[in-house]
Amino acid sequence: MDLQDQLKSLFPDHVPSEEEKQEEKSNVWLQDEPLLCKYEKRKGKPVTIIAGYNGADSDFKILAKEIKTMLSVGGSFKNDEILIQGDYRNQIMEFLKEKGFNVKRVGG
Template sequence: MAKDTKNNDWKDRLNVVYSTNPNFQYETGNTEEAETLSPNQQKLRVQLDRKNRGGKVVTLVTGFVGTDDDLKELGRMLKSKCGVGGSAKDGEIIVQGDFKQKVIELLKKEGYTQTKPVG
């Protein structure tokens, strides 16, 4: 009985102890990232947020559809233009401080035409 060795990478099977099913096919659960929409198709929402931040204000940009690399690149551009820190993960960009109007202006300059302020 020949074993299929091309799909037998042990790193893909971490946390699977043993299977008695001879037809068992381990699924890695790798999901493909969504393709990044063009800037004029993105529907971004810009808002100020204070929740769970110790009373400090942050500018929150949500609604980005695309790859994590493109999200981080946009976040890096916004943070550097505002001269502050922040983060970009889980489809949202956090810019430290109250930069709502400046972020909206920067996004419109970059071609994000469907940007709208919230709240």
């Protein structure tokens, strides 16, 4: 039994509003050009790099935080690129496609 079912049993007359239903969507600007998802080794460690976003920096930082939270890994936002520790190209590309972004894989 998940949290929604428990809440329904406690409050059977409650009808969820539109704001509660749309809470899942993020307010990140979608662009026409594809994001570039590439893999590099820096100082012997694997790093996944997402580049090519031409929207606001704050939106790109929000996207970086969502990716890091989804994968439970560390990373950073530097020089208009998201750096994710480890090789997570496939998972990141699937996540970005679900968000509505066009993604292009660069490299092997």
